[in-house]
Amino acid sequence: MLGSLRSIVQQVNAARDLPAVLDIIVHRVREVMDTRVCSIYLRDKQSGSYVLMATEGLNPDSVGQVSLEPGEGLVGNVVTREEPINLERAEAHPAYQYFPATGEERFSAFLGTPIIHHRNVLGVLVVQQAEQRRFDEGEEAFLVTLSAQLAGVIAHAEATGALATIGQQRREAKFDGIAASPGVAIGRAHIVAPPASLSTVPYSCCMDVEAELELFHQALVAAREEIRAVGERLKDELNREERALFDAYISMLDDNSLAVEVCDRIRGQQLSASRAWAEVMLEHVRRFEAMSDSYFRDRAADVRDLGARVLMHLRQQQQSERDYPDNAILIGEELTAAALADVPREKLIGLVSIKGSANSHVAIIARAMGLPAVMGAQELPFERIDGAELVVDGYRGELYVHPTTELRRRYDCIVEEERELARHLDHLAGLPGETADGHRVRLWVNTGLMADVVRSLERGAEGVGLYRTEVPFLLRDRFPSEEEQREIYREQLEAFAPRPVTMRTLDIGGDKALAYFPIEETNPFLGWRGIRVTLDHPEIFLGQVRAMMKASLGLDNLRIMLPMISGLGELEAARKLVERAHSELVDEGYDIVMPPLGIMIEVPSAVYQARELAERADFISVGSNDLTQYLLAVDRNNSRVANIYHALHPAVLRALRHVVDAGHAADTKVGICGELAGDPGGALLLVAMGYDVLSMNATNLPRVKAAMRAVTKADMDSLLEQCLELHCPEQIEETLSSYLKRVGLKSLLQPM
Incomplete structure (x- = not known):
């Protein structure tokens, strides 16, 4: 059966539209399984009923005419049970329902399997025979396997069908993805495709x-x-x-x-x-x-x-002939930082990626740039919408192709509400980050591009908690020289001086691969990445920290941070290299102060050695995005499991509290530079835990400051204890949302 399975899937993948897909399936399955009937029922998205869409063996005139509700008839029972139904005598089953139009009264044996995509039953695949017999285990297994493999193809074909009238009568089509960066973008699709795909x-x-x-x-x-x-x-x-x-x-x-x-x-x-x-x-x-x-x-x-x-x-x-349109919404199968950098900033207003999740690297950069983004839009037939008008809803993870006038008017109102809120929060830029009763917390920013600098300073950033040094590496086709790095780092340090700038050493691997330094691994997130790469290549590490220290000459606002430290040995090995680079520069005549050396807490082993690490580091900072990923065993770039990734998971909150307590026990300052710090509700919990520094993208800084200044530390402490008693992230999220509404901060929540 394996050869037949492969052959059917290949034929279906090559089909041009949904009717062709369905015709191939019913014809080939009937032929391979040697049955009298093969039929497909698909869910009608508007009514929720399941309609006979293709058949070989039943009356062809019944296609499109027979419809069942979930739970109605044998097909409806396959839907509600979400498992196969295999019957020797279908007519004897209590759920059996007869439809004269089909002519199925001649068939007794019935096998129906659900077609499930992303936990939703798209349809039911049915085979029938005249004789009274139960389909054997091999036949049932074949149909189950085929249904599972075809689910994604059918979903994509349905989505493509919604856009089949491009260039003719344009209908509005809606697609779902994952909300990755808040905001609304209304513009034109610009497709970015790999050059040889x-x-x-x-x-x-x-x-x-x-x-x-x-x-x-x-x-x-x-x-x-x-x-x-x-x-x-x-x-x-x-x-x-x-x-x-x-x-x-x-x-x-x-x-x-x-x-x-x-x-x-x-x-x-x-x-x-x-x-x-x-x-x-x-x-x-x-x-x-x-x-x-x-x-x-x-x-x-x-x-x-x-x-x-x-x-x-x-x-x-x-x-060379292709120009970027005004109000460009960049769309690609898997967008990269380099693809973003190619587009003139004044023309780029939004991002859509077919792969990835809200916590993938490009999504984080989108938030830093203030660009609405939707990730994991797997059903979007993006190759067919180049130049089409789009609405990107980064709050709810929704996309609209060829939006109606009414829909555009609704989203224009949301855009205006965003502008009004931004104007309302502008006055906070010069005020300190403190609670209503005077508890002080440093509010810093995460940066990676020079475009971040002006936005960060305008919004009152008190320092940089994370400068992603890998961004200049990602934007080149070779390793930047020590002098090139020095110039880049000097720009950042000068722009923020005398405010502190925390530069993370090169953090590549996982979802951040350099084209000129490929890392091919079966499991990249548990492999050669972060500090592991640079310790194995001291020539890269030494060149980078020398460039950082030379860039800090006369400014003395540099802090160096090491990514993905999993134990004391890595910290000590890196410290020796940093001290060596400093000694070399002093010997060369540079009057440079040894910068503070800190680490990122991103893996579980570091959580449970936080006290020992804090005693040997000048500061520690939690990278909550990766820490959440590793604690929950969820690849944050995988849209299939994106719903499991949740920064408010009780296990994550307990780990975050443990780290800050361990750091303070060692008399070491503790910060956090993950996305949780940029969420107003999440920030209140972190302040209650005792974090000294919250670092976030500049877009979210005014919202977080507004939330902090409206609430007392005692109220935050009470809120934290309440949340820590809850057992699932959805309850915690709802508790935070209700609290913000109750204290008059509803405007800081995402528009719905």
Whole structure:
């Protein structure tokens, strides 16, 4: 059955629309399982009922006419039970319901399995036979496996169908994702695709067919010359079989039928050359992948590679012609910091990423930049909406393509409310961060881009609790030199002087990979990242801390912070290197004060050694984003488990309290620089715990200061004790929300 399963999934993936997907499924399943009937019922999003959408074996006229509520009939029972129903005599079951239009009275054996996507039952896949028999375990397992694999494909096909009228009658279409950065953006979609990914080429048409044909033929010629040159250069290093691959590539490019297919799509459908090429090559890839012979299946990778090579040349020729629109909303399968940096800041107003979660690195940068963002929008057919008008709701994680006038008016009101609140909080910038009864807490900011500086100072930042030094590394195609780093760090230190600036040493690995220093690992978040990388590469670490210290010359407002410390050995090893770099600079004649050296508490082992670490560090700061991830065993970039990640989880709050108590027991200052510090309700709990410094993105600083100054420390202490007695994060969240409303801070909550 495995071969059949693979073949069906490949065919379905290649289908152009939802009706084609459903027709392939019912036809192939009926054929593979040798049954008389195969049918699919799908949920109607408006009514919530399940409608017969495709069938092989029942009366075709009943498609679209038969509808069942959850719990109604056998199909409705599969929905409510969320598990298969396998019956020898369907008509004898108490839930059986007869629909004359289908002609199903001839069939007794019934097997129905739910199609579940993200905990929602999208539909039911049913097979039936005339004879009275129970489908065996192998058949049931096959149908369950197939339903699970097809769920995502069907969901994506449904979403794509909502946009099928692009360029004609445009309907409003809504898509759900994960709220990642608060705010509302109304603008135009700008698709960012990897330069050599066939599967993410945006759907686009061309204005000049002849010019597009010429562009395509130029790309073919350039790819052919490149492959010949590479093959010639490596001919002495390759054996005969390996050299034959280059000949095969040339042969495929010389194959006139391939070019004809692409040209037909450019002429007939007026597709852009890159889109036409991608469609044709992906169809060939899928044909190879669906073949039963393993040798030919393996050739699919060669076809994909060839397609990517030609696509690279097409993209190079097209890139210079493409401009960013005003009010650009950047959309990509997995956005990066580098992709953000490519867009002129004055044109960028929002972000949407198909992968990732609210706590992925790019989401954190979006919050720092004050850009509304939605992550994990898995069903958005982004390759079809380039240039479309969008509304991005970063509060609720919702996207609207081609919004109606009424919807736009509603969101324009929310945008105006945001501006009014920002104006209302502006007067707080010059006031200290303290509670209503005078308890003082330092409010610092997290930065990484120079664009953060002005915003941070305007909003009253008292220092920098986290400067992400990896950002300049991510924006380059090589390691920046020591002098380049010194200049970058000097800008930050000068801008905030005499306020303290806490610079975290290079924190790469996990979700932050450098293109020129790839780290390939099965489990990157538990692997080679943070301090582990730089201790293994002292040349990188020493160069960076030397640059930091040289940048601080005459300012003396530098603090160095070490990421992902898991034990005392790492702290001591790093301290020796920092002291060595300082001694070298002093020997070279620099009059530099040894900066304070602190650590980040991000992993459970550091929580339980917080006292010992605090005794040996000049300060400690909790990175609550990663600490939450590791405590809850949730990959914060994985949208499938994003709902489990919660910074207000009772276990997280208890760990945070333990760390600050341990730090103060060692007479060491304790800060926190995770996203929880930038949430008004979360900030009240942290102040009650005793944190000395809260560091957050500049956008949230006025909200947090307003919440702090409206409440006494005693009231915060009472609120904390109440929350620590609760057992689930949702209860804690509701308690905080109710409290803020009760004390007149409702405006600080996210608009709904």
